[in-house]
Amino acid sequence: KNKRKADIDTSNLIESLLNKDITALSRAITLIESKNPQHKVKATNILQACLPHANNSIRIGITGVPGVGKSTFIETFGKHLTAFGKRVAVLAIDPSSTITKGSILGDKTRMEELVKDENAFIRPSASGDSLGGVARKTRESIILCEAAGFDVIIIETVGVGQSETTVHSMVDFFLLLKLAGAGDELQGIKRGIIEMADAIAINKADGDNLKRAKLAKVEFNRALHLYPTKSSNWQPQVTLCSALKNEGIDAIWDIISDYIKTTTNNNYFNTNRNEQNKYWLIQTIEEQLKSNFFNTPKIKKALENQLELLETNQTTPFAAAEYLLKLYS
């Protein structure tokens, strides 16, 4: 009887979600984030029901160091999009949330206007989990948001550890926010991030900052030309904006629209999404295989022993590996 009730609950939730009900979307994401096994079953059913209605959005990754003005940018950018009828969902991948229980988007007052907008949906980063766990939940949340009729999905991250790479592997377009000014190249943006960017927006390009921002634009354009052509065939753009003064925001959407047109025409858009799906499939399997192996009690014990033999040069890494693999099989 309980099971039947649960089934009806889930059906209702799915129906509401597909009818663009934001409360239902919120509840569904909560089920995805839950560690409760019953919730997991429900979450799987909801995802399966949402899949045919998903995949019709533009997924945009946004990163930049703290202080670059990400919240203000996302608020202004999001309002710009909802103003011409787009429905915008904002998700976050915040590796620090595993410790602080969510700092990005945790304080919704940071995006006062967007929060009140009925065409916007803002969801803080899942917390208390590994980056891999958060990544999975975010990817599944994207599907739910799309099924709930959101046509632009923004994934925000802060430049820590591997989080940009993770976000890059789940979006169509990757936007890097930067500040102009001395020591900019040392702003803590790791190498490789520039390489991933489809556009660099130099924020706070207003007032006294404008001249420096223009210089920075020249510099970044030069830097970008040093990289080999992307497989998307897209030449990354550098642009100036001031989120606070709502300047240059429309130009960024134009760049993104251009990108979508170019990559749809050359079929990179779909190829890339397929590659991303494959990547997550393989990644998930590999992580699970390792975790299964190293969490097996008899392996744990034998590994300790083999490491001791290794430290005292009584075995080689390869002989030890063979021994453990044989024990496992």
Add this chain to the structure above:
Amino acid sequence: KNKRKADIDTSNLIESLLNKDITALSRAITLIESKNPQHKVKATNILQACLPHANNSIRIGITGVPGVGKSTFIETFGKHLTAFGKRVAVLAIDPSSTITKGSILGDKTRMEELVKDENAFIRPSASGDSLGGVARKTRESIILCEAAGFDVIIIETVGVGQSETTVHSMVDFFLLLKLAGAGDELQGIKRGIIEMADAIAINKADGDNLKRAKLAKVEFNRALHLYPTKSSNWQPQVTLCSALKNEGIDAIWDIISDYIKTTTNNNYFNTNRNEQNKYWLIQTIEEQLKSNFFNTPKIKKALENQLELLETNQTTPFAAAEYLLKLYS
């Protein structure tokens, strides 16, 4: 009877090898490189017998782009070491050898003098195998060379793909050879290589090149200071040399000796070797787990099917992964 004969053969081979017989060492390495299962059993026994006599060498990785003068450098450097009684083994990790069947060290005439030196042993890269396979064979060859009384082991590699990282993970000291001159930073040395270097030697620093080489030294020293302190607590050195004119070679050995002293005193030398062993153990297990999984016939077939469902958005990467993992278990 055959088995007994084989045992006697192996015992004799081990005895000769431990008596510093280079022919025996060569034969033992050939057994390690063989794909024949009987040879593999022999190789394992030989390695086990060699282990107590190994680990007493200095392992030096040397890399640099083609044209930097690696062969000439290793010849001059090797001769310098044998001249004061060191026994020097030169091995190579050549990723291109999987295609070309060995280009590095393949042509022994490149090191004419060193080849004739009875205190030197030169062995080309194993070929026809993946980088992982070559790496394993090289690591095992190091043990054999050490058991055969070689006290300096040089591992040469050319800057292609992942090969430097592989070499770095099996040596005590990592030497990067560079050339001075315009566009040097674009010599094809990938980022991250500089970070791994314990010393950078600017080769061909003679004649007209000397001035530019001195400038390059200043540049590299500046670049090196931007990196955080290494866990070895060693400050990487930049030095000039001309392998062709035998200039600055002794200084490089002095740097290496300094490094060994510093890292022996602060215990990094041993810690690092233990970490390397652990790394190779874990690496080997993980590779094998993946390979076992993805080469299982029923998984191969089911994976194809899941990828199709994924491409048509009928499943998620995570649901597909769970399905495959359940099928495997």
